[in-house]
Amino acid sequence: MYFSVDRTEDFEVRGERPSVEVMDMNKLEKGNNQNSIMLKVDKVAKSFGGLKAVDECCLEVRQGTITGLIGPNGAGKTTLFNIITGHYKPDKGEIYFEGEPIHGLAPHQIFSKKIYRTFQITREFAQMTVLENLMLVPGGQIGEKIWNTWLRPFAVKAQEKEIRDKALEVLEFVELIHLKDEYAGSLSGGQKKLLELARSMMADPKIVLLDEPGAGINPTLMRKLMDNIQTLCHEKGITFLLIEHDMDLVMNLCEPIIVMSEGKKLAEGCADEIKSDPRVLEAYLGGQYR
Amino acid sequence: MEELARISAYLVSLAIMAGIYSVFCLGLNIQWGYTGLFNIGIAGFFCIGAYTSALITTPKPTGVYARYVHQLFGLDMPFIVGLIGAAIVCGIVAYLIGIPTLRLREDYLAIATLGIAETIRLIFNNEQWLANGPRGLMGLPQPLSWLVDPKHYNYVYLAIVLTVVLIIYLLIERAIRSPWGRVLRAIREDEISAAMSGKDIFKFKMQALVLGSMIMGIGGALYAHYTRAISPSVFTPLYGTFIIWVMLMAGGSGNNKGAILGAFVVWGIWIGTKFMTDMLPYTLKARAPYIRFLFIGILLEIILIYRPQGLLGEEKRVSKLVE
Numbered sequence: 282m283y284f285s286v287d288r289t290e291d292f293e294v295r296g297e298r299p300s301v302e303v304m305d306m307n308k309l310e311k312g313n314n315q316n317s318i319m320l321k322v323d324k325v326a327k328s329f330g331g332l333k334a335v336d337e338c339c340l341e342v343r344q345g346t347i348t349g350l351i352g353p354n355g356a357g358k359t360t361l362f363n364i365i366t367g368h369y370k371p372d373k374g375e376i377y378f379e380g381e382p383i384h385g386l387a388p389h390q391i392f393s394k395k396i397y398r399t400f401q402i403t404r405e406f407a408q409m410t411v412l413e414n415l416m417l418v419p420g421g422q423i424g425e426k427i428w429n430t431w432l433r434p435f436a437v438k439a440q441e442k443e444i445r446d447k448a449l450e451v452l453e454f455v456e457l458i459h460l461k462d463e464y465a466g467s468l469s470g471g472q473k474k475l476l477e478l479a480r481s482m483m484a485d486p487k488i489v490l491l492d493e494p495g496a497g498i499n500p501t502l503m504r505k506l507m508d509n510i511q512t513l514c515h516e517k518g519i520t521f522l523l524i525e526h527d528m529d530l531v532m533n534l535c536e537p538i539i540v541m542s543e544g545k546k547l548a549e550g551c552a553d554e555i556k557s558d559p560r561v562l563e564a565y566l567g568g569q570y571r
Numbered sequence: 572m573e574e575l576a577r578i579s580a581y582l583v584s585l586a587i588m589a590g591i592y593s594v595f596c597l598g599l600n601i602q603w604g605y606t607g608l609f610n611i612g613i614a615g616f617f618c619i620g621a622y623t624s625a626l627i628t629t630p631k632p633t634g635v636y637a638r639y640v641h642q643l644f645g646l647d648m649p650f651i652v653g654l655i656g657a658a659i660v661c662g663i664v665a666y667l668i669g670i671p672t673l674r675l676r677e678d679y680l681a682i683a684t685l686g687i688a689e690t691i692r693l694i695f696n697n698e699q700w701l702a703n704g705p706r707g708l709m710g711l712p713q714p715l716s717w718l719v720d721p722k723h724y725n726y727v728y729l730a731i732v733l734t735v736v737l738i739i740y741l742l743i744e745r746a747i748r749s750p751w752g753r754v755l756r757a758i759r760e761d762e763i764s765a766a767m768s769g770k771d772i773f774k775f776k777m778q779a780l781v782l783g784s785m786i787m788g789i790g791g792a793l794y795a796h797y798t799r800a801i802s803p804s805v806f807t808p809l810y811g812t813f814i815i816w817v818m819l820m821a822g823g824s825g826n827n828k829g830a831i832l833g834a835f836v837v838w839g840i841w842i843g844t845k846f847m848t849d850m851l852p853y854t855l856k857a858r859a860p861y862i863r864f865l866f867i868g869i870l871l872e873i874i875l876i877y878r879p880q881g882l883l884g885e886e887k888r889v890s891k892l893v894e
Contacts, residue, residue, distance in 0.1 A: 392769030424750035
């Protein structure tokens with residue numbers, strides 16, 4: 282009696298177990314992804330003369346999130362981006378990416394860790410075509426070694442074809458394909474923002490740092506941009522950290538949101554928490570919402 | 572008939588010099604046209620290339636000559652070794668100049684190269700032991716001179732120069748059309764953005780500086796074996812640097828075909844104005860060179876104002892390996 286009951290229970294359990302396990306695993310993995318810290322900024326400081334642009338700032342970006350970074354002008358957001366991506370060396374403090382220290386590396390070394398950034402004022406290569414702007418980005422191109430261009434022309438050509446095809450695919454995705462042979466400098470402001478996003482996709486990044494992706498672009502393009510960011514995050518698992526002043530964009534897109542003020546992290550939380558945090562209102566929204 | 576032969580001989584000598592200048596233009600085009608490196612010390616590489624090849628290809632003077640001609644060494648090697656040696660030595664010098672200057676902003680490179688070019692010329696002028704000081708070196712060998720009568724040797728040399736131009740052109744085109752050239756253009760457009768796209772800016776700028784200077788070294792060597800006698804007074808900023816810039820600007824910076832075209836057009840104009848000033852009365856003739864300098868300067872101004880892209884201009888797409 283006992284035996285058989287046990288057995289049936291056993292069977293039932295066995296029958297269900299796989300699905301339960303799979304579900305658990307899924308949850309676990311997702312939970313893990315959401316929780317594991319991808320980028321950690323630890324007590325980073327940077328001064329310009331007497332001005333403390335970033336002042337012992339600590340913050341973390343978790344994998345798989347679209348993290349928003351907001352704060353009043355001069356809060357040190359862009360400076361922090363410049364420090365993370367190697368354009369400035371921090372006066373002190375440490376930055377870890379996936380557990381590895383990356384502070385003090387040169388920009389091209391940061392790129393090789395699969396961190397990509399865009400700029401507040403777009404920095405496209407104006408006198409190069411849109412397609413070439415994209416084809417430049419992928420790392421490890423054998424044709425970037427000059428002797429390979431002479432000694433291994435076929436390998437270079439084959440790889441070039443691959444890169445070209447990938448670039449066309451990306452242009453298709455961001456809907457700039459009809460402009461592929463135009464000079465990047467002749468695009469409109471909004472199209473340049475899309476181009477920046479497209480370039481970041483060419484890098485196969487793990488994390489993309491976007492500096493005001495929505496600044497100065499019309500609402501239609503803005504929606505397109507937001508959709509693209511969401512698609513990339515959910516389908517390709519790319520993590521985003523973005524600076525933005527457009528509150529609609531930030532509140533709809535970002536979770537969590539980090540608020541910086543005077544070079545420090547002031548608050549962190551979901552959109553509702555941030556909206557109702559009195560310190561944030563004080564520092565950032567200028568108090569007019571009180 | 573005699574007249575025709577004289578004209579064709581003259582045109583050949585003109586084409587040889589234009590061909591040699593094309594080599595310099597191709598070298599400068601890598602540095603300025605594609606990478607945006609402001610090298611205004613071409614004369615320095617011109618000088619080093621010429622002297623290196625001279626020292627490699629001439630024998631060290633012996634006997635009574637040794638008292639009058641001082642040179643550091645004389646290897647008595649063939650012409651081709653001279654060309655390669657000139658390229659290598661210029662490459663090394665460019666590398667040494669690049670280490671401190673390429674990390675700085677572009678105008679510092681300009682000042683540094685300008686100063687270094689003049690320094691190099693003065694070293695060759697003042698250091699008697701190195702390459703015979705202001706009197707320079709003479710009797711450089713001419714390659715393949717046994718082929719024809721010395722009277723017609725220039726035709727052979729023209730063929731050699733044009734072959735060298737063609738080889739350099741093809742090698743550069745291949746590299747520029749590849750991802751390597753794309754990175755150079757990106758650096759010219761926006762260094763910071765190129766760095767953010769994972770490119771080691773310093774490395775690529777160094778490669779462009781060194782490769783361009785090596786080509787200039789070859790140009791210097793070609794010049795030395797053409798005139799067969801060199802002295803420091805040749806490598807002045809006007810003939811060694813300025814005119815090459817005018818050629819590149821006129822032909823089309825960022826276009827290798829334009830670089831070659833510019834060399835031929837500007838050299839043609841330069842020689843053409845000499846014809847014209849030769850017709851002036853004797854008293855004015857002495858001052859004529861200055862009018863020609865002025866003329867070339869005005870030409871540059873006109874190009875920069877009315878056709879800044881040059882005769883051919885830059886092609887829209889640089890990467891043409893795959894269509």
